[in-house]
């Protein structure tokens with residue numbers, strides 16, 4: 001499959017602080033790509049650049065072949081987006097919120113209302129459709145924002161911590177929906193701190209640390225590269241301990257490149273296992 005999203009040498013600086021440092025990677029149509037990293041690693045900042053909310057300091061983003069970094073209007077309304085913070089019009093109902101956002105993206109009419117109701121049913125939210133958004137619990141708001149992000153015929157869907165705050169049943173249903181959307185050919189980028197979101201869902205992942213892309217690859221490569229125990233969670237924890245090398249141009253993608261960093265570490269490198 002072809003690359004649907006291409007990110008080249010992307011950087012974001014806030015008043016001299018570099019939140020995202022020169023990262024490059026591509027994502028194929030129908031792929032579920034996970035962004036991982038410790039708090040403050042730059043995941044949300046990267047997602048905000050992808051969705052046109054932040055202008056990159058430098059670098060390029062191409063979506064479906066179109067360069068969008070300096071033309072956010074090309075992506076606004078064309079991507080399904082779930083931001084990290086739940087946002088919605090408090091005085092509008094759940095249904096009005098979802099329908100309003102879908103209509104802004106050009107998705108109007110009975111087809112999309114039905115789509116919305118199907119998702120609300122799946123997430124056990126049907127009884128909430130006429131409740132005011134502002135009166136919902138945190139997890140209910142999260143689930144409604146998720147429905148809003150996926151109600152439409154978006155080719156790419158970007159989800160910043162989709163299961164954060166969801167109960168176990170809604171989180172499992174969310175994973176099922178994400179998997180189904182990818183099977184329909186939609187490109188999914190998600191960030192998460194939840195092991196079960198990442199271990200069984202993501203085709204590939206990128207690990208950010210202090211703005212640098214320190215790993216790019218699939219689950220097996222991640223485990224082979226970082227975990228002697230052979231578990232996904234252990235691999236992620238070990239990967240988070242890797243020191244950046246001051247350049248994101250060469251993330252670890254293979255076991256061999258890892259060993260060059262791990263087996264013969266410099267004196268102060270943290271490589272405990």
Ligand SMILES: Nc1ncnc2c1ncn2[C@@H]1O[C@H](COP(=O)(O)OP(=O)(O)OP(=O)(O)O)[C@@H](O)[C@H]1O
Nearest residue numbers: 014017019037038039040041042043044045046084
């Ligand atoms: N608008 C901003 N102005 C200044 N600094 C910012 C801004 N947005 C983010 N940052 C800083 O950039 C860094 C990366 O933040 P970001 O929100 O991308 O992290 P994250 O990886 O999404 O973390 P988390 O897992 O906690 O959501 C943080 O140190 C943060 O304080």
Ligand SMILES: [Mg+2]
Nearest residue numbers: 043044045084
């Ligand atoms: Mg974040």
